[in-house]
Amino acid sequence: MMTNPTAPATAPPPGARAADAASGPVPPPASATELPPSVGAFHYTRYPARTPALGHDGMEPGRHPVVIAGGGPVGMALALGLANHGVRSVVLEADDTVCVGSRAACISRRSLEIMERLHVLPAFMAKGLPWTGGRSFYKTAEVFRFEMPHDERQKLPPMINLEQYYIEQYLLDEILRRNEASPGLVDIRWGTELTGLAQDDEGVTLDVRNPEGAYRLRGQWLAACDGGQSFVRKALGLALEGTGYEGRYVIIDIELHSTHPTERRAWFDPPWNPGSTVLMHRQPDEIWRIDYQLRAGQGTEDALKPAAVAEFVQRHLNAIGEGHLPWKTVWTSVYRAGAMTLDSYRHGRVLFAGNAAHAMPIFGVRGLNSGFDDADNLAWKLAFVARGLSDASLLDSYSQERIAAFHVNAENAMRSTEFMSPPSRGFDLLREAALSLSQVHRGIAQLINPRQTQAVRYADSALSSEGDALTAGPLPGEVMAEQQLEQGHLTDWIGPVFTLLVLRPGADAVPLPDDELAQALGGALPFAVRTIAGPGIAGADAHVGPDVFEALGARDGAVYLLRPDGHVAARWRRLPGGALQAALARAAAAASTEIAR
Numbered sequence: 001m002m003t004n005p006t007a008p009a010t011a012p013p014p015g016a017r018a019a020d021a022a023s024g025p026v027p028p029p030a031s032a033t034e035l036p037p038s039v040g041a042f043h044y045t046r047y048p049a050r051t052p053a054l055g056h057d058g059m060e061p062g063r064h065p066v067v068i069a070g071g072g073p074v075g076m077a078l079a080l081g082l083a084n085h086g087v088r089s090v091v092l093e094a095d096d097t098v099c100v101g102s103r104a105a106c107i108s109r110r111s112l113e114i115m116e117r118l119h120v121l122p123a124f125m126a127k128g129l130p131w132t133g134g135r136s137f138y139k140t141a142e143v144f145r146f147e148m149p150h151d152e153r154q155k156l157p158p159m160i161n162l163e164q165y166y167i168e169q170y171l172l173d174e175i176l177r178r179n180e181a182s183p184g185l186v187d188i189r190w191g192t193e194l195t196g197l198a199q200d201d202e203g204v205t206l207d208v209r210n211p212e213g214a215y216r217l218r219g220q221w222l223a224a225c226d227g228g229q230s231f232v233r234k235a236l237g238l239a240l241e242g243t244g245y246e247g248r249y250v251i252i253d254i255e256l257h258s259t260h261p262t263e264r265r266a267w268f269d270p271p272w273n274p275g276s277t278v279l280m281h282r283q284p285d286e287i288w289r290i291d292y293q294l295r296a297g298q299g300t301e302d303a304l305k306p307a308a309v310a311e312f313v314q315r316h317l318n319a320i321g322e323g324h325l326p327w328k329t330v331w332t333s334v335y336r337a338g339a340m341t342l343d344s345y346r347h348g349r350v351l352f353a354g355n356a357a358h359a360m361p362i363f364g365v366r367g368l369n370s371g372f373d374d375a376d377n378l379a380w381k382l383a384f385v386a387r388g389l390s391d392a393s394l395l396d397s398y399s400q401e402r403i404a405a406f407h408v409n410a411e412n413a414m415r416s417t418e419f420m421s422p423p424s425r426g427f428d429l430l431r432e433a434a435l436s437l438s439q440v441h442r443g444i445a446q447l448i449n450p451r452q453t454q455a456v457r458y459a460d461s462a463l464s465s466e467g468d469a470l471t472a473g474p475l476p477g478e479v480m481a482e483q484q485l486e487q488g489h490l491t492d493w494i495g496p497v498f499t500l501l502v503l504r505p506g507a508d509a510v511p512l513p514d515d516e517l518a519q520a521l522g523g524a525l526p527f528a529v530r531t532i533a534g535p536g537i538a539g540a541d542a543h544v545g546p547d548v549f550e551a552l553g554a555r556d557g558a559v560y561l562l563r564p565d566g567h568v569a570a571r572w573r574r575l576p577g578g579a580l581q582a583a584l585a586r587a588a589a590a591a592s593t594e595i596a597r
Contacts, residue, residue, distance in 0.1 A: 040285020
């Protein structure tokens with residue numbers, strides 16, 4: 001049914017709620033009695049609260065290895081990452097359904113690699129819509145077209161569009177599958193709100209409440225994944241610091257039966273909304289995401305009224321030639337851009353991840369994708385510490401690496417934000433000049449590039465070891481680049497463990513030190529050896545042609561030590577005696593240098 005642009009503004013549109021730069025789009029308050037309406041093929045489920053057996057003092061007996069505050073995508077990804085290493089967790093989620101609204105809807109290739117390690121990739125790929133590029137318009141003229149890096153070596157697209165409610169549901173489905181095999185591996189407690197916390201040298205004590213009452217529980221570690229309005233952050237008296245922008249964007253999900261392909265479209269200063277920027281993305285189930293910038297003087301509450309939303313959407317669709325198509329609004333919110341972070345992601349026994357740790361502008365889709373990187377980095381480190389394999393100092397590297405990644409991401413995102421939402425008249429004039437000249441001078445059009453997110457190198461990581469200079473290939477701290485094998489891809493052989501990747505172009509490659517390999521394989525740290533050889537070389541896990549060895553700087557052979565998150569810990573042309581043990585101990589902050597013990 002087509003929304004009537006002249007309908008009276010008697011009630012806010014579905015899910016309408018404001019947000020600030022520290023929080024991003026905010027979900028609507030949950031109803032205690034009604035489920036959120038279905039969206040396309042997605043139907044919500046309400047999950048009941050559950051109170052564990054308690055002692056006479058209202059305390060749950062025992063101490064959980066890890067408690068996770070927040071059961072959104074970052075919290076559930078962290079829980080699954082811990083489960084990969086056999087570490088149990090309790091997830092406290094204040095709501096009793098997955099989220100409402102598309103929210104974070106663009107998932108990067110790097111995040112898809114992380115989802116593969118969590119065993120949810122097939123669901124993401126079956127529902128998500130892949131895309132590789134987009135177009136930008138100044139008024140009505142196309143002035144820039146971009147393509148994200150993509151070639152035959154890749155098994156995953158550079159980006160897919162998938163609404164956050166699907167993201168959360170697929171992560172939850174995998175948690176339920178894990179719990180069937182190992183009951184209680186991830187204990188999700190729906191409708192459970194964190195109300196107080198205290199910590200000491202042994203762990204944290206948490207006060208929680210649900211519809212059944214209040215109780216307390218203990219954990220060795222608390223991971224705060226509770227979003228932009230983080231209770232944990234406020235309880236510790238912490239605040240995000242950085243840059244907040246005045247530009248506000250209304251976010252609208254509509255159901256629209258359009259055949260336009262999946263790509264990112266941006267209109268700068270369009271005649272139907274002069275002085276503004278409009279973005280549009282296709283999502284699964286015929287749901288389209290429209291983000292548009294509020295002009296100076298426009299009130300947020302007025303912009304979210306149904307009549308205002310309907311009038312804008314119809315005007316926009318008319319302008320792009322789709323005004324004749326039926327559509328309806330399914331969700332709205334408002335967003336203010338900001339790039340802010342905590343100065344440390346570790347505070348004693350408490351660790352922060354996702355929007356609880358930092359805020360990112362939506363431009364370049366670094367919000368949830370950064371959160372998934374947080375969870376991927378933290379999961380193996382926290383698991384190793386919880387299992388006694390690593391010293392707790394390993395968690396300091398989580399904070400150091402992810403704050404460094406924040407600054408890399410923020411620099412790129414802020415450049416995009418200053419173009420998308422000019423913070424001053426000077427920036428506005430610069431943008432007008434770039435846009436007006438870009439049709440004739442294609443080099444200037446590069447200023448319009450949205451700088452989409454990509455994997456970040458941990459250039460100064462304390463976990464990296466000195467090795468050999470190779471002619472090519474990822475440096476220590478970088479993610480191992482994907483490569484096409486004779487059968488499958490390189491990442492098929494890289495799991496959430498330390499991996500020694502041995503590249504042997506020919507049969508005459510120098511062998512590895514057998515004693516060190518035996519020690520590493522028999523040790524406590526999760527460890528695997530993968531051998532990639534040239535065509536016809538026996539005894540290898542996989543085979544490749546010379547172009548792959550060339551790309552990885554291994555024309556005459558090479559050895560890479562990869563961390564459980566896929567980043568390079570060290571690399572050598574030939575593995576020197578004692579180097580593997582030393583690099584493993586450094587990369588894992590091993591509790592003992594005797595890896596085999």
